[in-house]
Amino acid sequence: MVMRIKPKRAEPSQEEVAIRVRGLVTRMGEKVIHDHLDLDVKRGEVLGVVGGSGTGKSVLLRSIIHLIKPAEGEISVLGKRLDQLNDQELRALEIRWGVLFQEGALFSSHTVAENIQIPLREYTNLPQRLMEEIAAMKLSLVGLPPDAGLKYPSELSGGMKKRAALARALALDPELLFLDEPTSGLDPIAANHFDELLRDLHKSLNLTVFMVTHDLNSLKGTTDRIAVLVDKKVKIGTIQTLVNDPHPWIQEYFNGARGRAALAS
Amino acid sequence: MPSPGKRISSRVAFKGTALSDSAQSVGRAWYRTERRNTVLRFFFGGDWVIEEIAALDKSLHTLKLDGAREVEFDGSEVKRMDSAGAWLILRAKHQLSEAGAKIREMTVPDAYRPLLEKLDREIKGPPPSPPPHRPFTDFLARMGQGATEMAETAYRLLGFLGRITVETFEAIVRPTRELPWPAFVNQIEATGLTAVPIVGLLSFLLGVVLAYQGAEQLKRFGAEIFTVNLVGLSVLREIGVLMTAIIAAGRSGSAFTAQIGTMKLNEEVDAMVTMGLNPVEILVLPRVLGLLVSLPLLTFYANIMGLIGGAVMCYFSLDITFPAFSRQLQGAISFSPWSFWLGIIKAPFFAFTIALVGCFEGLRVEGTAESVGRLTTRSVVESIFLVVVLDAGFSILFSILEI
Numbered sequence: 110m111v112m113r114i115k116p117k118r119a120e121p122s123q124e125e126v127a128i129r130v131r132g133l134v135t136r137m138g139e140k141v142i143h144d145h146l147d148l149d150v151k152r153g154e155v156l157g158v159v160g161g162s163g164t165g166k167s168v169l170l171r172s173i174i175h176l177i178k179p180a181e182g183e184i185s186v187l188g189k190r191l192d193q194l195n196d197q198e199l200r201a202l203e204i205r206w207g208v209l210f211q212e213g214a215l216f217s218s219h220t221v222a223e224n225i226q227i228p229l230r231e232y233t234n235l236p237q238r239l240m241e242e243i244a245a246m247k248l249s250l251v252g253l254p255p256d257a258g259l260k261y262p263s264e265l266s267g268g269m270k271k272r273a274a275l276a277r278a279l280a281l282d283p284e285l286l287f288l289d290e291p292t293s294g295l296d297p298i299a300a301n302h303f304d305e306l307l308r309d310l311h312k313s314l315n316l317t318v319f320m321v322t323h324d325l326n327s328l329k330g331t332t333d334r335i336a337v338l339v340d341k342k343v344k345i346g347t348i349q350t351l352v353n354d355p356h357p358w359i360q361e362y363f364n365g366a367r368g369r370a371a372l373a374s
Numbered sequence: 375m376p377s378p379g380k381r382i383s384s385r386v387a388f389k390g391t392a393l394s395d396s397a398q399s400v401g402r403a404w405y406r407t408e409r410r411n412t413v414l415r416f417f418f419g420g421d422w423v424i425e426e427i428a429a430l431d432k433s434l435h436t437l438k439l440d441g442a443r444e445v446e447f448d449g450s451e452v453k454r455m456d457s458a459g460a461w462l463i464l465r466a467k468h469q470l471s472e473a474g475a476k477i478r479e480m481t482v483p484d485a486y487r488p489l490l491e492k493l494d495r496e497i498k499g500p501p502p503s504p505p506p507h508r509p510f511t512d513f514l515a516r517m518g519q520g521a522t523e524m525a526e527t528a529y530r531l532l533g534f535l536g537r538i539t540v541e542t543f544e545a546i547v548r549p550t551r552e553l554p555w556p557a558f559v560n561q562i563e564a565t566g567l568t569a570v571p572i573v574g575l576l577s578f579l580l581g582v583v584l585a586y587q588g589a590e591q592l593k594r595f596g597a598e599i600f601t602v603n604l605v606g607l608s609v610l611r612e613i614g615v616l617m618t619a620i621i622a623a624g625r626s627g628s629a630f631t632a633q634i635g636t637m638k639l640n641e642e643v644d645a646m647v648t649m650g651l652n653p654v655e656i657l658v659l660p661r662v663l664g665l666l667v668s669l670p671l672l673t674f675y676a677n678i679m680g681l682i683g684g685a686v687m688c689y690f691s692l693d694i695t696f697p698a699f700s701r702q703l704q705g706a707i708s709f710s711p712w713s714f715w716l717g718i719i720k721a722p723f724f725a726f727t728i729a730l731v732g733c734f735e736g737l738r739v740e741g742t743a744e745s746v747g748r749l750t751t752r753s754v755v756e757s758i759f760l761v762v763v764l765d766a767g768f769s770i771l772f773s774i775l776e777i
Binding site: 217218229233234235236239242243246247249250252262263279281282309310312313314315 | 423424425427428431432456457458461465485488489491492493496497741742743744
């Protein structure tokens with residue numbers, strides 16, 4: 110038997126890795142978005158994903174949460190290969206992650222509290238009163254006033270919507286949290302509050318966070334490592350190591366006017 | 375009453391939970407309370423997670439101080455805890471401290487300390503309860519609300535009618551800018567040409583149905599030939615135009631509401647206003663004028679198809695040949711020479727109503743995608759309602775005029 114000898118790079122073990130992507134290829138029609146992309150997200154870290162428009166940040170997120178089927182490659186989440194799971198196993202896995210979509214994706218025909226109770230109702234059989242209490246608790250956890258629960262999503266501001274959507278994503282105490290541009294469309298103050306909230310929740314809920322973002326301040330303030338999507342692959346590192354990366358896009362990103370301002374602060 | 379100094383301990387076991395004396399129940403959440411003098415000690419452990427807490431919820435509500443003045447929480451045996459479990463502990467804590475006890479300490483494994491502390495800081499009291507449900511008064515309130523809304527809609531629709539009338543008139547009589555011809559022609563195509571197959575088929579079938587029903591009844595009196603009169607007059611005067619208007623309300627009125635409503639959601643209408651463009655002129659006029667042209671044409675076509683349907687049925691079930699049918703039809707019409715025009719004259723009125731309601735409801739869309747759906751339904755129901763009311767009005771008018 111011929112075995113390729115692997116370089117002795119320390120591969121993180123199964124328990125330490127929350128998300129493992131190997132050789133991922135995604136295509137949209139003829140266009141190749143990801144070309145044999147590898148990525149490891151460690152348990153307990155906050156990973157920021159950046160990249161220019163159209164480099165497939167959201168596509169990567171959607172592939173990991175199984176909304177898009179990759180053309181090639183394998184994705185494991187919390188130790189489970191996505192392509193090998195049957196429907197039931199997939200559901201069991203799905204309740205272990207929470208997703209905050211870009212526009213919140215709150216169900217517009219339900220109040221905020223009902224939105225949070227939907228996953229609870231689906232996966233547990235708690236008495237109604239307790240579900241209401243838990244929904245209110247989640248709301249205060251994300252910093253919303255108690256009466257926000259009675260409102261409909263259309264009655265909330267953008268920042269409140271994102272917080273409410275985060276509360277829904279956290280309804281079942283997920284281990285993994287996916288955020289798609291959580292601070293886009295928020296004013297700087299609301300964005301700062303959101304960063305603080307994320308740090309706080311990350312610490313208190315033992316979350317692993319996969320965050321797609323454009324926001325440099327948010328990257329600096331919340332993430333442990335950063336994955337940059339360039340040339341259909343991922344370059345991963347901390348801000349300190351990436352600042353010195355010679356790739357032109359990365360240079361422009363971190364050393365452009367905005368980048369410098371954000372990193373200097 | 376327990377005397378001070380005596381040790382009182384109570385244990386809570388839950389359905390399906392076998393709590394041994396040593397309180398070893400890995401995988402389950404448990405708690406027990408113990409009183410020593412004035413101190414109530416609350417021990418808890420196991421898996422305080424969302425799957426477990428349903429069983430604990432009720433009994434924790436009944437937690438009593440039993441005369442104790444201080445409480446100690448000891449959760450050092452907690453194996454797992456999530457925010458739902460933490461909430462129950464904190465709720466118990468609030469409950470006891472509201473009953474007057476002083477919370478002395480709270481011990482949990484270090485891993486869960488940040489969670490408990492975070493929740494303790496953030497929680498701002500119980501959820502506000504939604505307004506109480508009172509079926510009868512709620513019913514009355516809804517009825518009142520519905521009635522005032524209906525009145526308001528009618529009032530606004532009247533206002534819109536005035537605005538459209540004035541603007542249409544102005545656009546035709548002294549145009550400040552050229553009419554949006556391409557949009558106008560597009561609308562004629564969308565509301566007229568593409569409706570031809572469905573209008574034709576339905577009218578033909580209705581002609582068949584009418585002829586069949588008439589033939590069955592009139593045969594008994596040996597008056598089969600009058601089936602032709604029945605079909606001819608009812609198609610020309612009522613069925614043709616009414617059927618066409620109802621199809622137009624379903625096809626075009628709803629499309630108007632959905633198109634304009636989506637543009638409204640997309641802030642396209644606001645964009646027009648800020649550019650100094652008049653959304654009524656750009657969105658509403660072409661639609662109103664387009665339908666004003668296409669509906670009478672469709673009605674004419676529907677009349678023909680209805681008559682053909684009647685003729686076909688008469689041929690097959692009554693052996694009335696086509697020449698005989700057309701002779702009889704001419705005879706019938708000569709008794710009321712206005713029949714054809716009585717039908718056609720209604721078409722522009724119906725068209726105006728349908729387009730008006732469709733555009734009006736479209737412009738009322740606000741906020742969510744749900745309101746597009748709701749208002750589209752309303753637009754169809756309202757325009758069909760108004761068309762039928764108008765038709766009844768015409769019938770009264772015609773009977774007064776004796777034509």
